[in-house]
């Protein structure tokens with residue numbers, strides 16, 4: 001019996017069809033799932049995972065599938081989340097929003113904006129991403145200096161573990177220490193610990209005003225020093241990035257700072273920063289700023305091959321110097337966070353591996369966030385006892401190993 | 409009954425940490441019988457005070473080999489009985505692990521031993537123009553190890569977030585003595601599970617943190633503080649909703665109720681709050697000098713529209729300290745008007761504050777108990793403080809019943825049973841209000857990942 005048949009007879013109500021090979025091009029998986037399943041509820045996800053455990057097949061959670069990367073052999077099915085959609089609960093005065101994980105970020109964001117709020121996490125291609133994929137990747141956007149990491153702002157989630165148990169993690173309040181924080185390792189776990197079916201996110205009031213300031217430079221490397229200096233100004237911008245060859249700025253490289261606040265505050269902040277840097281900055285007009293920010297947001301995240309690096313800010317220059325082979329000229333560098341993102345269609349797996357070695361020797365880490373080739377270069381991984389703890393944790397969330405079918 | 413430690417084991421511990429650093433004398437052990445929640449008291453078998461990660465590791469190896477339970481302890485200011493000994497346990501205290509190991513100005517990081525007192529880190533980093541953001545009201549005594557274990561918050565966590573946002577890496581000694589390094593600044597891109605985030609808030613059940621790496625923030629340029637006086641708690645609650653709803657981002661929004669004001673004003677901490685006020689609201693903004701007056705003006709307007717009878721603005725540091733005094737000294741003042749004080753802790757969605765507070769007042773009336781409320785209103789974190797006398801058994805029973813009703817209430821409106829003080833022993837009975845059996849089992853399983861034998865801080869969080 002084919003897997004699709006077995007699934008249909010075990011769970012007649014669940015939407016499942018044979019995998020359409022044309023999907024492979026869309027998402028660039030190496031292996032091919034046998035069935036595409038589209039559950040409509042947490043209960044269905046739980047039934048599907050229980051069934052998969054009994055059948056001994058893997059389950060690959062997919063949002064857009066854009067960030068999944070190549071999957072090796074073995075029998076597996078794809079569980080696509082787009083029907084787990086919709087904003088379930090939003091109380092603007094509480095600044096929290098709960099939605100199904102198949103909901104796109106843009107839907108959540110649009111709902112928030114109707115009430116003068118937003119979710120300040122502008123990672124690459126964020127609008128098209130599912131909340132599930134977004135939270136599972138915990139990818140980094142350029143607003144870290146002002147708003148911190150996504151990990152701090154996911155307040156709650158519903159997770160179905162590999163063996164079909166339904167867990168409500170966290171809640172919908174900002175401060176919550178009832179029991180161990182199982183939510184933290186789930187955010188950013190890339191689906192290893194379970195399938196998320198709903199998430200509650202903290203929202204923020206939209207800033208009254210945004211100002212985008214730039215310092216152009218011929219070379220990326222010459223901009224890192226002023227960027228680090230900007231991080232020590234008496235006013236901390238909400239975003240401090242250096243970005244190479246911005247088309248929105250006629251191909252110049254630039255240090256780009258963003259300030260949020262009331263107009264009068266932002267005026268004063270700008271003067272304080274200029275004084276601190278000892279150089280005047282160019283203020284971008286709204287339209288120019290929009291183009292520039294979109295380019296910064298998506299750069300190094302939507303190209304067919306993308307990597308993300310973290311390192312202590314003081315070592316950024318050394319990392320940049322080692323990144324020639326992987327297209328550093330077009331990198332986006334968050335100098336406050338010590339993060340660097342790069343993407344291209346032609347970086348080679350060997351070049352990435354060599355670069356990873358350099359990053360690791362500088363005390364940093366590299367991860368591949370997209371890869372369209374067959375052999376995905378390895379990420380920096382934790383080691384020793386830390387790795388063992390992580391593996392033991394995975395085995396209690398997913399005892400039969402259903403959730404990570406031959407992923408690289 | 410507490411068992412004494414055999415001299416053989418005591419000698420082995422002394423060989424590791426030094427003669428004077430193992431306490432077995434019953435008179436001295438009494439000092440360790442409870443933490444800040446004095447309703448529970450158990451004398452431990454011994455207290456060991458190591459100085460380094462290696463010593464902690466060796467001590468835990470001995471304990472593991474002997475099958476003896478271990479309770480980690482910082483300053484003992486915890487309010488949920490997290491550092492309460494079991495009769496079979498040895499306390500491993502971090503009092504001597506109080507060194508700031510490094511301050512990295514350029515990357516805004518510090519590495520500390522767990523016994524460093526919270527406020528001392530901010531003092532030590534001030535010359536670099538930096539500070540450590542989480543500021544529990546106990547910051548002049550509580551330790552960073554305790555903060556990590558409880559994921560502590562503080563008044564300014566509304567804007568800046570709680571401890572977990574600042575911890576980037578940990579060195580942890582596991583129950584069997586193994587030393588493990590988790591995370592580390594610069595390693596955030598590792599495609600793994602966030603074990604640092606999981607360890608923070610684990611209440612001493614997963615391991616003993618022996619080195620903590622934290623992020624520091626640049627010091628703020630200026631501060632504005634307002635005190636709003638209201639006739640009713642409801643009006644103060646509306647002011648808070650308006651302030652947050654208007655898009656302002658205050659650093660702190662704190663409320664004290666009439667019962668607290670009366671207690672403070674009757675104490676040596678008198679702050680000059682009017683004793684007939686229904687509530688006092690402290691709102692603070694920080695940031696660049698330029699925008700602060702505008703923000704303060706808008707917040708003042710919100711207070712007045714919500715019915716504030718008076719709004720005072722601090723114009724100097726002394727005035728600011730004075731405005732905060734009624735809030736900061738609330739616990740101390742209450743401690744003086746009743747023999748015992750149960751500092752409760754729960755969180756509700758901010759919009760549900762007015763109805764929850766009204767119901768808490770009713771619960772106080774129904775159980776004939778005095779309840780004074782102090783809370784972090786900005787994030788819906790309540791501290792209903794119940795005043796009582798432990799010697800009065802019948803009253804103690806009413807305190808327990810009222811506590812349970814308050815917890816049930818908070819959970820029923822979408823909140824939770826603790827926002828910052830942790831579960832410890834005190835809230836263990838309320839865990840089923842939040843979690844079903846499957847979820848409780850998962851918590852137990854995760855604990856076993858770190859401590860398979862369950863000898864590290866047994867009886868805390870989940871059984």
Ligand SMILES: Cc1cc2nc3c(=O)[nH]c(=O)nc-3n(C[C@H](O)[C@H](O)[C@@H](O)COP(=O)(O)OP(=O)(O)OC[C@H]3O[C@@H](n4cnc5c(N)ncnc54)[C@H](O)[C@@H]3O)c2cc1C
Pocket residue numbers: 023027036060061062063064065066067068080081082101102104128129130131132133134136137190191192194195196197
């Ligand atoms: C075959 C296919 C059909 C689709 N059909 C539709 C459609 O009919 N209508 C529609 O609106 N959209 C459809 N989509 C698009 C998709 O649902 C969303 O557009 C998606 O925006 C965004 O996914 P992502 O990039 O965030 O996550 P991905 O790149 O897919 O995933 C990122 C990482 O997170 C993991 N992950 C993803 N979701 C979860 C989760 N919930 N829990 C745990 N881990 C998770 C992944 O395994 C991966 O490791 C389809 C996508 C695919 C692949």
Ligand SMILES: Cc1cc2nc3c(=O)[nH]c(=O)nc-3n(C[C@H](O)[C@H](O)[C@H](O)COP(=O)(O)OP(=O)(O)OC[C@H]3O[C@@H](n4cnc5c(N)ncnc54)[C@H](O)[C@@H]3O)c2cc1C
Pocket residue numbers: 443444479480481482483484485486487489490491502522543544545546549550551552553554555556557558559560561562563611612613615616617618739828829865
């Ligand atoms: C007046 C007063 C005001 C307070 N205000 C606040 C407040 O505003 N916000 C807030 O969040 N809390 C507050 N608290 C509670 C308390 O101060 C915090 O929970 C604090 O973090 C406890 O630190 P400690 O060093 O006293 O830890 P302890 O009480 O000694 O221990 C607390 C827990 O941490 C564990 N532990 C201690 N050190 C380690 C370590 N190195 N490794 C692993 N586990 C360890 C213990 O086993 C125990 O479970 C207040 C308490 C008081 C008395």
